[in-house]
Amino acid sequence: MTHVIITGGSSGIGLALARFYASRGARISLLARTLPLLEAAHAVLAKSGNADAIHVESADVADEGQIGAAIARCEEAFGPCDILITCAGIVQPGLFEAVSPDAFNRQLQTNLFGSIHAVRSVYAGMKQRRAGRIMLVSSGAGLIGIYGYTAYSASKFALHGFAEALRSEARPHGVKISVCFPPDTETPQFIRELEHRPLEAAVIMGRVAPWTSDAVAGRIARAIDRGRFEVFFGWTLWALGRFGSTAKPFLNWWFDRAILRIGRSR
Template sequence: MHVIVTGGSSGIGLEVARQYLRSGAKVSIIARNARRLDEARQDLERSVAAGVGRIGLVSADVAVEAEISSAISACELTFGPCDILVASAGIVEPGLFDEQSSAVFAGQIDTNLLGTINSVRAVYSGMKIRRSGKIMIISSGAALIGIHGYSAYCASKSALVGFAEALQAEARSFGIQVAICFPPDTLTPQFEQELPKRSPEARRLMGAAAAWPADAVAAKIVSAIDRGRSKTFFGFSLTALGWIGPLLKPALLWWFGRETKR
């Protein structure tokens, strides 16, 4: 089995790669930073001794379609066709809408939304020909409700919901499983960089729930892929938002608006 993980040099993607290596899969990791990719390989080879020789690394920016297409072709040349794609590459840069530059805003759309679409496009035609394959799109709990100071991130991650649902409808008849998951705050290097930039208003909304360990999030993602679940939520609050959000959000947003005015 060949698993390709974008954004796999750290965080959730790295832990997903580790779990699949432990299960005996061949794993290709794609990320922008070559140094971090090499560090990820060393980390994985230390923790999964039997993984030596089953780890492929390719440096590419998912936001650039030609780069990710070439990277996935290289991965498939090494380990064979992609059986599972985990589209985990993503960035977050909190900031008030009218204070954040258009370039920073667009960068999150380009990586989180278009980068995911580019990655899926690069494996989809092959899966369609083989009439098999699994695609897991990593969205975020931020896709389920608007968060103060996260207009770009929420927009990019919520757009993935519509993409995933539409693609599910198209892919089903070709034996391709398309799924999406909504991780909570997760203890990753990116989270450590993001947290100091989070607005006080966002902290009131998000601060009550403890961040999840990356390996626990990865375990749930891998389990969801194995079980063929189309949507995966984490924890009571996000699960409630995911299934009955239209009923809950008016009250939540009213409360949040009241708290913001204080």
């Protein structure tokens, strides 16, 4: 039976993925910081499947020791990890000089190093077994820098580079690495993010309806099945991923003009 480990699995995309894999009869291990949310997620999943196939661990992915120990307990419970999906992430929009160093670093530690810590915990075993799949969850903000998202974009761009380099190392050993770039998605974190999103960022990003967590999760799971490396959502992010170096000069020119107009109207 497939063992799927999902960081950030207590809500949003992570929980949607857990529901998807539970419907397939997989063993699911969920990791997140907040134990009550994990227990609530366990209860939700248990209603539609086998409660004994759901394992939860409270851990902070930014702490390498915590995440390593938590994943070891997951593998002790359900066997080696077959699929790792790193959904854990945080976003705190704000101008660079207004975001505290602690808040800036927290986004880097969680979004980038949290994923790296999780990968490190399963990678050696996957290589030894010559089997395993890893999906790193980046963001559309990992394809183009967004006004007010200096920390978040930095962490998600870096995750893409990590995925590209690791893919080359892992491929000869039978381990498949993937990275996805979700758009705005209906999650509890997205609601909190909107409260702090700068007007300039809102204008630049436009009034595009957010995707549902289930729609994003379904595309991620299908990409894992097919062994795809990069996963985009919608034609805009696909174009950025495929033709970003050509399109970004024009986009940045347009962004600059929009930002200037907002500044003049204040």
